[in-house]
Amino acid sequence: MCTERPLSSLCDQAHCAAKGVVSAYRTCFPAEPWAIRAALADVRARFAGNLSAGAFGAAELALAEVLNNVAEHGYADMPPGAVTVCLGLSADSLHVRIEDRGHPMPGGRLPSGLMPEVAHAVEDLAEGGWGWALIRELTADLAYERRTGHNLLTFRIPLAAGG
Amino acid sequence: MNLTSETKDRAQIVRVGEARIDASIAIRFKETMRELTQGGDGPVILDLSRVDFIDSSGLGAIVAVMKFLAPARQLQLAALTPNVGRVFHLTRMDSVFPIHSVAPSAGERRGNVH
Numbered sequence: 001m002c003t004e005r006p007l008s009s010l011c012d013q014a015h016c017a018a019k020g021v022v023s024a025y026r027t028c029f030p031a032e033p034w035a036i037r038a039a040l041a042d043v044r045a046r047f048a049g050n051l052s053a054g055a056f057g058a059a060e061l062a063l064a065e066v067l068n069n070v071a072e073h074g075y076a077d078m079p080p081g082a083v084t085v086c087l088g089l090s091a092d093s094l095h096v097r098i099e100d101r102g103h104p105m106p107g108g109r110l111p112s113g114l115m116p117e118v119a120h121a122v123e124d125l126a127e128g129g130w131g132w133a134l135i136r137e138l139t140a141d142l143a144y145e146r147r148t149g150h151n152l153l154t155f156r157i158p159l160a161a162g163g
Numbered sequence: 164m165n166l167t168s169e170t171k172d173r174a175q176i177v178r179v180g181e182a183r184i185d186a187s188i189a190i191r192f193k194e195t196m197r198e199l200t201q202g203g204d205g206p207v208i209l210d211l212s213r214v215d216f217i218d219s220s221g222l223g224a225i226v227a228v229m230k231f232l233a234p235a236r237q238l239q240l241a242a243l244t245p246n247v248g249r250v251f252h253l254t255r256m257d258s259v260f261p262i263h264s265v266a267p268s269a270g271e272r273r274g275n276v277h
């Protein structure tokens with residue numbers, strides 16, 4: 001159940017309720033680095049106490065990587081748009097749903113997300129490219145859908161994750 | 164950008180006073196590191212004991228610092244918190260940096276950048 005009103009008409013009326021969700025939270029903000037940082041701080045304040053440090057750390061990192069991708073690629077070459085995040089806590093998982101109105105994923109599907117190789121020479125080291133590999137590593141049931149002009153990404157963080 | 168620099172045993176220790184190295188400060192972090200380390204020599208030890216979150220942008224910024232310091236100076240890391248350590252472990256970047264489990268104790272102050 002989402003009780004918060006959308007911050008702008010660009011925010012999708014995403015459903016936060018997944019199967020067995022006992023507590024849910026919905027937020028909508030511009031897909032920009034400062035707003036992502038503020039949203040993650042808000043999520044931390046609301047959820048960190050309900051999850052183990054390991055599971056919350058996994059959720060926070062996966063969420064940050066997805067949101068950074070929306071900001072950098074989803075809304076590339078257009079004014080920063082809104083992103084809506086729904087979080088729902090069930091007995092065994094944190095259910096995450098992220099919606100935006102940016103470009104579709106290339107090829108209409110999720111990137112394969114292979115972890116970049118570690119180069120032998122310092123000058124050849126990659127300075128990025130870890131995002132989707134981290135998201136795939138940290139989440140369960142990762143799924144992507146393009147629906148009438150918006151992107152819908154869902155995943156689950158098992159509460160037993162991260163140690 | 165809260166970074167503090169001091170020297171001890173011919174190493175420059177840079178203590179990160181930010182709780183997060185993320186996409187919103189990654190570029191400033193890199194630029195401030197460049198200013199702080201300019202003209203120095205010897206290894207640079209980055210004290211991460213107060214950092215409890217890093218994303219792939221923050222990791223990329225730290226790798227960029229390692230690359231601009233090399234080959235004359237080596238970037239070493241110290242006191243990774245569990246959340247930060249996990250990012251280095253998952254990306255296997257923990258095999259690239261010398262990592263000290265504990266941050267060096269206070270040395271001689273060299274300057275503050277806020």
